[in-house]
Amino acid sequence: MSRVIKAEPLTADAFAPFGDIVDASGDPDKMINGGMCGRYHDIATLDFGPEGRAGISVFNAQARSLPYTLDLLERHPDGSQAFIPMSAAPFLVIVAPDEGDAPGTPRAFLTAPYQGINFFRGTWHGVLTPLATPGIFAVIDRIGNTANLDEFVLDRPYMVTT
């Protein structure tokens, strides 16, 4: 019998232990370009460690369907990782607390349109999980000389639903 996780709406408070939300919510920090543009300034904690540097990549991921079978969690011990959607489609964000170097009970969140996320360094998470095609995302994460990847295969999968 699979364990079930119900996806929650993504809110800053709920996501705060795991990362940042990257979106244009609320008032901008500054109006620029002659008042034609609102700047939401410096809204994510990027962290690439002393040996790494920031990189921008593009991921073109297959869309998944719900209920989604979660059987793997991973983390990046050496740096943060941000997923910025290049479409309006919501996507699934799965995170878990660290419990003695293994993930605890996962939580799933459904983004709002045009919301991106930034995982803090070391946050256990599910891989990029689009729910619509194209699953194209800009990814800002660490470029460096380490694998920067710990994977944890779940002995019993979870079914993620909305």
Ligand SMILES: NC(=O)N[C@@H](O)C(=O)O
């Ligand atoms: N492995 C990789 O580049 N992607 C994962 O980190 C992911 O979170 O999707």
Ligand code: NI
């Ligand atoms: Ni990742």
